[in-house]
Amino acid sequence: MAKILMKGNEAIAEAAVRAGAVNYFAYPITPQNEVGEYLARRLPEVGGVFLQAESEVAVGNMLFGAASTGKRVFTTSSSPGISLMQEAISYMAGAQLPVVLLNIMRGGPGLGGILPAQSDYFQATKGGGHGDYRLLVLAPSTIQEAVDLTMLAFHLADKYRNPVMIIGDGMIGQMMEPVEFPDSYTEPELPPKTWAATGADGRKPQVVKSLFLDPIALEKNNILLHEKYQAMKREEIRFECYKTAPKNKILLVAYGTMARICQTAIDELEGEGISVGLFRPITCFPFPEEALYAEATKSNIETVLTIEMSMGQMVEDVERVVARQRPVKFFGRTGGIVPSPEEVIQQIKQILASGQPTKVKV
Amino acid sequence: MQSLTTTFTRPEGLQDVVTHYCPGCTHGIIHRLVAEVLDELGVRERTLGVAPVGCSVLAYNYFNTDFLESPHGRAPALATGFKRLRPDMIVFTYQGDGDLASIGMSEIIHAANRGEKFTTIFVNNAIYGMTGGQMAPTTLAGQVATTCPMGRDTGKTGMPIRMCELLSGLVTPAYLERVAVHFPQQIIKAKKAIRRAFQYQIENKCFSLVEVLSTCPTNWGKTPAESTHWVEENLKSYFPLGVYKTPEGAK
Structure with missing residues (x-):
C-alpha cells in the first residue's frame, strides 16, 4: 500500500481498526482528541462500538466489561486521564484481561499542561495502580512505528492476557508523517479465549475476577502473573x-x-x-x-x-x-x-x- | 397410592452451595427471585451477572451464570462495556446501597441516562454491611451506624438519597420500581418487578432498575424478626414502594 500523510493520533486509530480492534471507549482529553474523533466516524463503518464515557474512571471499567467478552478493546487518553484509569488497570491486570491503552503523555504533575512530556514513565512501567502487576509498555518514536506497535499491542495483549500500554508523547500524537499500512494484516495464531464470559450454555459458569480471598489462591495468582512478566522479559524485549x-x-x-x-x-x-x-x-x-x-x-x-x-x-x-x-x-x-x-x-x-x-x- | 411430585426446587439459576449471608439477611431471597426469573424467562444460559463490592461480592459463587466481579461501584460501567459488545446477552448488575448510591453514583446515573439495556438489582438496606455497619448514603436520619454513633446527623451529612426518585428525573426512558421482601406479599410483588425489569431488557426496550429494600440484622443490631418490622415501620416510609418510571411513560 502507498504511503499516506497522517496525524499520529489518526494513524494510531486506523492501526487499531486494521488490527481488528473495533471497540473503543474513551473520554475527551488533550492532546489525543483526534483519536476519538476519527473513530466516532470510522468504527460504525466496520460494525464496531464507539462510546464516549462519562469519565476515565468509567472508561477503564467499561474496558473491563468489554474485554471480558473476548473481543479486542482499547482506549486512548492522556496523563491525567490515565491516572483515573489506574483502578481498572489494576483490576484488569489481576483478572488477566487483554486490553490496549494509549497514553499520549502531557506535562504533569496534576493538571500540568497540554504539551508533550515523558513524565508518566514510572506510572506506566512500575505500577501506577495498586498490587503486584506490570503492563507491557511500548514506546514508539515515529508515526510509522506508532502504527506498527499499535497493531502489535493487540497481539501481545491477547498473547499474555495482560493490559498493554503504548506511551507516546504529545509530539507522536500531533505530528504528521507519511505512514504505510500493510495490505493485509496477519499475526501468529493465538489460543482460543476459553476464559471469556459468553454465557453458561452447556458449561459451568465462567467468572472474570481479580478477587481471591483465600491467601493461597491470591499468592498463586500473583505467581502466575509474575511468570507472565518473566516470559515477557524473555520474549518481548525490543530496542x-x-x-x-x-x-x-x-x-x-x-x-x-x-x-x-x-x-x-x-x-x-x-x-x-x-x-x-x-x-x-x-x-x-x-x-x-x-x-x-x-x-x-x-x-x-x-x-x-x-x-x-x-x-x-x-x-x-x-x-x-x-x-x-x-x-x-x-x-x-x-x-x-x-x-x-x-x-x-x-x-x-x-x-x-x-x-x-x-x-x-x- | 398417589405418586409424590416435587413442587419446590432450587432454581437452575442458583448453584447448589451454602451462602455466607448472615441469618435474617434478605440477600438469599433476592438471589432466589432473580434466579427464578432467569429460569422462567429461559435466559440463564445467555446471562451475565456483575457482582459489586459489598456483602454480595461473592454473588458469583451463588448464581449459576457467567459473572464479572467489579471494582466498587463500577458495575454499571462493566455492564455497559459488556452489553455494548454482546447485545444478544442478558446482563444484570447486583449492587448494594454503598456501592450504587455512594461510590458508584456517577456510573449508575450515566448508564441509566444512556439507556443502557441492562438490569440493575439495587439492594438497599441503609447501611454498609460487609465493612461493619458504617453510615451509607441511604442511612435514615437519626439511624445509628458505626460512623454515626449518635445517629445520622442530616445537618452534616444530608438526607438519605432516594435512588428511584433521583433516577426518575432523567428524561431517558427507563423502568424503575422500588419493592421490598420483608413480608410474603412483598416478595411476590418484588418478583413481578424483577421479571418485568428483565422482560424490558429482553425486548431491548430500556434500562431497568429494581430497588429492593433489604435487611441487615447484624449491623442494625436487631433480630431477624425485629428487622422485618423495622423495614415496614421505618425504611418503607422514607423509601415508598412503587413504580417510579416505565418506558411507556405511565406508572
Whole structure:
C-alpha cells in the first residue's frame, strides 16, 4: 500500500481498526482528541462500538466489561486521564484481561499542561495502580512505528492476557508523517479465549475476577502473573541501537520523540567529527536490560547520558542496569518543553569537556 | 397410592452451595427471585451477572451464570462495556446501597441516562454491611451506624438519597420500581418487578432498575424478626414502594 500523510493520533486509530480492534471507549482529553474523533466516524463503518464515557474512571471499567467478552478493546487518553484509569488497570491486570491503552503523555504533575512530556514513565512501567502487576509498555518514536506497535499491542495483549500500554508523547500524537499500512494484516495464531464470559450454555459458569480471598489462591495468582512478566522479559524485549561504534565515548539512552531528537543531534555531531551512539528502548517494560548493559559497558564507553522529557524517570532503570559500571548522567526538560538537537549537542560537548552535563537554566 | 411430585426446587439459576449471608439477611431471597426469573424467562444460559463490592461480592459463587466481579461501584460501567459488545446477552448488575448510591453514583446515573439495556438489582438496606455497619448514603436520619454513633446527623451529612426518585428525573426512558421482601406479599410483588425489569431488557426496550429494600440484622443490631418490622415501620416510609418510571411513560 502507498504511503499516506497522517496525524499520529489518526494513524494510531486506523492501526487499531486494521488490527481488528473495533471497540473503543474513551473520554475527551488533550492532546489525543483526534483519536476519538476519527473513530466516532470510522468504527460504525466496520460494525464496531464507539462510546464516549462519562469519565476515565468509567472508561477503564467499561474496558473491563468489554474485554471480558473476548473481543479486542482499547482506549486512548492522556496523563491525567490515565491516572483515573489506574483502578481498572489494576483490576484488569489481576483478572488477566487483554486490553490496549494509549497514553499520549502531557506535562504533569496534576493538571500540568497540554504539551508533550515523558513524565508518566514510572506510572506506566512500575505500577501506577495498586498490587503486584506490570503492563507491557511500548514506546514508539515515529508515526510509522506508532502504527506498527499499535497493531502489535493487540497481539501481545491477547498473547499474555495482560493490559498493554503504548506511551507516546504529545509530539507522536500531533505530528504528521507519511505512514504505510500493510495490505493485509496477519499475526501468529493465538489460543482460543476459553476464559471469556459468553454465557453458561452447556458449561459451568465462567467468572472474570481479580478477587481471591483465600491467601493461597491470591499468592498463586500473583505467581502466575509474575511468570507472565518473566516470559515477557524473555520474549518481548525490543530496542534499537543507532550509530553505536567502537570510537564512541558517550552512549545516549532515550526513547520516543526524545530518541529522534538525539538521532538528529548525533547526525549533526558526526559532521563535526564527534561520534556518539544511541540506545533506544522500544519496550520500556520489559526493559532491555542485557542489551543496554552490553552497550553501556563496552570498553570505549566512558559516560552514559540519559535524556528524557521528564526530571529523570527512565534514568533510574538505566542506573539500575549499568550498576555503577559507568557514570550515568541525565539531562531533561519538562513542562512541555522539548529539548532541541542543539541542547543535546551542547550537553554532549559539555560532558566530553568536563564529564558533567550543564544544569537547565529557566 | 398417589405418586409424590416435587413442587419446590432450587432454581437452575442458583448453584447448589451454602451462602455466607448472615441469618435474617434478605440477600438469599433476592438471589432466589432473580434466579427464578432467569429460569422462567429461559435466559440463564445467555446471562451475565456483575457482582459489586459489598456483602454480595461473592454473588458469583451463588448464581449459576457467567459473572464479572467489579471494582466498587463500577458495575454499571462493566455492564455497559459488556452489553455494548454482546447485545444478544442478558446482563444484570447486583449492587448494594454503598456501592450504587455512594461510590458508584456517577456510573449508575450515566448508564441509566444512556439507556443502557441492562438490569440493575439495587439492594438497599441503609447501611454498609460487609465493612461493619458504617453510615451509607441511604442511612435514615437519626439511624445509628458505626460512623454515626449518635445517629445520622442530616445537618452534616444530608438526607438519605432516594435512588428511584433521583433516577426518575432523567428524561431517558427507563423502568424503575422500588419493592421490598420483608413480608410474603412483598416478595411476590418484588418478583413481578424483577421479571418485568428483565422482560424490558429482553425486548431491548430500556434500562431497568429494581430497588429492593433489604435487611441487615447484624449491623442494625436487631433480630431477624425485629428487622422485618423495622423495614415496614421505618425504611418503607422514607423509601415508598412503587413504580417510579416505565418506558411507556405511565406508572
